Amino acid sequence: MRNSEKTFKVGDRAVYPAQGVGVIEAIESREFAGIESEFYVLRIVDTDMTIMVPVGNVEQVGLRRLISKRQVARVYQVLENKPENGVGAIASWSRRQREYNEKIKSGDPLEVAEVLRELYLIKEDKELSYGEKKVLELARKLLISEIALAEGKDEEKVAQRVENMLLN
Known part of the structure; x- marks a missing residue:
């Protein structure tokens, strides 16, 4: 440049x-x-x-x-599409944490959405550790605030939509 x-x-x-x-x-x-x-x-x-x-x-x-509205639709697809073989619950938390942090640091909203989706899936099976909860909250905050600004919507409405996708 x-x-x-x-x-x-x-x-x-x-x-x-x-x-x-x-x-x-x-x-x-x-x-x-x-x-x-x-x-x-x-x-x-x-x-x-x-x-x-x-x-x-x-x-x-x-x-x-900021992501475009078309990219927002792709983020929603990632959140909705649950992996067929489950989540990397087999991998240790420290290994998953490293992978999750790398995805979050990449800044790629699709990768942040994957982290959020996986942690929600793990949360269905067991209580999340303190570290897992912190990563989940960071991924959630980053994704919801960007989507809300990209769509020009209230963060609370976006959060409700994301929660519904992840819990269904």
């Missing part, structure tokens, strides 16, 4: 993996070690946290645009 080419402009919504949806509040130049670099100043909507992302590192960190 050329220096003059920017992926986002001030006011755009963007998704930062494992943190959620944010708003580009500014594009600033900063100098570090004698090198001038441009940064997106991203404020995460849910937490009010501010993250500075180098304009040239957008792809490496996984910063991306």
